[in-house]
Amino acid sequence: xxxxxSSLLIFVATSVLGGCITASVEDERVETTGLLAGESVVVMxxxxxxxxxTEADYIRCVENALRKGKGAVRVIPTQQFIDNLFPWFxxxxxxxxxxxxxxxxxxxxxxxxxxxxxxxxIVWLDxxxxxxxxxxxLSCAAGPGGGGCFGFAWWQDxxxxxxxxxxLTDSESAGTVTxxxxxxxxxxxxxxPIPLIARTQSxxxxxxxxQLKSFxxxxxxx
Amino acid sequence: MLIASVRRISVELCVPTQLRYxxxxxxxxxxxxxxxxxxxxxxxxxxxxxxxxxxxxxxTVEQPTIPAPHIDKLPMDVAVRIPAEFNNFVHExxxxxxxxxxxxxxxxxxxxxxxxxxxxxxxxxxxGPADDATEYTFDALVEPQIEGxxxxxxxxxxxxAFAVWIRYxxxxxxxxxxxxxxxxxxxxxxxxxxxxxxxxxxxxxxxxAMRDAAALILLQMDKSTKIGELADGPLDLSNLDGDxxxxxxxxxxxxxxxxxxxxxxxxx
Numbered sequence: 001x002x003x004x005x006s007s008l009l010i011f012v013a014t015s016v017l018g019g020c021i022t023a024s025v026e027d028e029r030v031e032t033t034g035l036l037a038g039e040s041v042v043v044m045x046x047x048x049x050x051x052x053x054t055e056a057d058y059i060r061c062v063e064n065a066l067r068k069g070k071g072a073v074r075v076i077p078t079q080q081f082i083d084n085l086f087p088w089f090x091x092x093x094x095x096x097x098x099x100x101x102x103x104x105x106x107x108x109x110x111x112x113x114x115x116x117x118x119x120x121x122i123v124w125l126d127x128x129x130x131x132x133x134x135x136x137x138l139s140c141a142a143g144p145g146g147g148g149c150f151g152f153a154w155w156q157d158x159x160x161x162x163x164x165x166x167x168l169t170d171s172e173s174a175g176t177v178t179x180x181x182x183x184x185x186x187x188x189x190x191x192x193p194i195p196l197i198a199r200t201q202s203x204x205x206x207x208x209x210x211q212l213k214s215f216x217x218x219x220x221x222x
Numbered sequence: 223m224l225i226a227s228v229r230r231i232s233v234e235l236c237v238p239t240q241l242r243y244x245x246x247x248x249x250x251x252x253x254x255x256x257x258x259x260x261x262x263x264x265x266x267x268x269x270x271x272x273x274x275x276x277x278x279x280x281x282t283v284e285q286p287t288i289p290a291p292h293i294d295k296l297p298m299d300v301a302v303r304i305p306a307e308f309n310n311f312v313h314e315x316x317x318x319x320x321x322x323x324x325x326x327x328x329x330x331x332x333x334x335x336x337x338x339x340x341x342x343x344x345x346x347x348x349x350g351p352a353d354d355a356t357e358y359t360f361d362a363l364v365e366p367q368i369e370g371x372x373x374x375x376x377x378x379x380x381x382x383a384f385a386v387w388i389r390y391x392x393x394x395x396x397x398x399x400x401x402x403x404x405x406x407x408x409x410x411x412x413x414x415x416x417x418x419x420x421x422x423x424x425x426x427x428x429x430x431a432m433r434d435a436a437a438l439i440l441l442q443m444d445k446s447t448k449i450g451e452l453a454d455g456p457l458d459l460s461n462l463d464g465d466x467x468x469x470x471x472x473x474x475x476x477x478x479x480x481x482x483x484x485x486x487x488x489x490x
Contacts, residue, residue: 048383048412049410053383055414056414083289085292086290086292087292087436087437087440087441090433090434091434092410092434092437093437108292108294110292113292
């Protein structure tokens with residue numbers, strides 16, 4: 001019973017407490033946006049051929065966050081979009097700018113495939129989450145009589161992402177949304193380690209997705 | 223720290239066991255010691271074998287499927303000679319001081335090129351390594367080969383990604399067997415490590431590299447090798463300027479033909 005209470009207390013403490021996160025989300029609108037019924041969005045990572053390191057789980061997180069909650073938008077799965085437009089959106093062949101998009105939209109079969117899927121916007125994600133610094137020391141030991149940890153460790157993660165939104169109806173860039181999150185996690189341990197984790201990437205995902213939904217759905221004039 | 227503690231436990235467990243045997247069974251102590259030594263030796267051999275097995279990774283790449291491309295087929299009959307190695311390609315590599323990787327592409331390359339050329343040309347004849355090409359009628363014969371296969375794992379690249387590079391060499395002959403061109407295709411695939419299975423990530427990187435090669439071949443092969451001109455008949459050797467067949471390396475080192483990440487303006 002005592003052990004159960006301790007575990008519960010640790011769980012509650014770690015759930016309530018967390019690391020510190022500072023966040024900045026900005027958007028820059030170039031064109032008027034809006035999403036009509038039946039229109040959808042596709043989320044893509046900029047090509048790794050250009051050195052982009054955007055994590056696959058971050059892309060999935062943004063996709064899921066766009067699909068859910070207030071102002072949810074219809075999202076076409078990335079792989080389905082790439083397969084339906086093969087070979088024009090492969091890492092090597094995908095357009096790098098809207099000039100390339102204009103050329104691409106003249107290729108036979110491409111506009112029809114885009115129309116069939118109802119894709120209005122492509123959201124290109126760039127950036128990643130990196131551990132920028134860490135410190136402290138923590139040591140654990142275990143023996144026949146039990147074990148425990150002692151010490152204090154901390155680390156800082158920076159999540160910097162940029163989403164470029166392209167409107168496929170006029171092959172123009174609609175604007176960009178950037179999310180810069182910095183989170184510091186702490187791990188104090190006095191027999192039992194108590195992780196105070198800053199979920200930097202997860203917060204950057206929800207922050208970017210929220211702003212993206214607002215950006216896309218808004219019909220605000222430029 | 224934790225490992226050190228575990229080691230200490232194993233010492234504590236082993237030493238009293240031996241002492242107990244030697245004190246209680248004086249008459250047969252040697253036999254028992256011998257038995258214990260044998261058992262320990264066997265256990266050590268099993269443990270070492272298990273550890274050694276843990277340092278070897280096997281990856282089997284399933285046949286990749288290429289989606290139907292949005293390109294126009296070239297109106298010509300092409301024969302593709304699938305080399306023997308394409309039916310059972312295995313790449314083995316020891317990463318110094320780390321682990322041994324065995325990547326089995328099996329018949330993935332054979333299936334890949336059959337499907338790819340089926341999308342590129344009006345008619346495709348698939349020839350085996352032993353087939354006599356002179357018994358068939360075609361406009362051009364393509365002989366793909368794997369010139370190089372390389373990969374990197376996160377330990378090497380100090381990233382979370384597995385990467386695969388495949389270099390294909392395509393030799394093209396006209397309908398009477400003259401060498402028309404040689405083209406090297408360098409393909410690259412990268413997949414981030416997800417979950418616990420390294421083999422799945424490396425497998426995906428290999429499939430992405432093959433898909434990368436497919437995209438490049440679909441969009442650039444005719445431009446780089448002028449294979450389409452062979453539909454008008456075999457090479458007129460008297461018109462060649464003496465430079466021999468077209469030879470081009472269209473890999474990552476070459477930025478001229480296909481700007482990485484962009485659509486070549488002159489693809490049409």
